[in-house]
Amino acid sequence: MEFSLKGNEFIPLNALLKMMNIAESGGQANRMITDEEVTVNGTIETAKRKKMRVGAVVTCLGQTVTVIE
Secondary structure (H helix, E strand, O other): OEEEOOOOOOEEHHHHHHHOOOOOOHHHHHHHHHOOOEEEOOEEOOOOOOEEOOOOEEEEOOEEEEEEO
C-alpha cells in the first residue's frame, strides 16, 4: 500500500496506522507501537509520534505501507 503526504512534510506514525486502517483507533495504534509490533524501514519503532516522511516503509500485522509525496 502507499500513503501520499499530499504536500505535507510528514505524518505521525500512530496517525498513519489509523488512517490506513491497520489500527481501528489511535489508542490501538499506540498499543501496537508500544508492544513493538511496528517496524519502520526494517527496525522496530517505539516512538508513537515518529515523523513518517517520504520513503518511510512501515510494516505492521503483515501489512506494509510506503510513504510517498
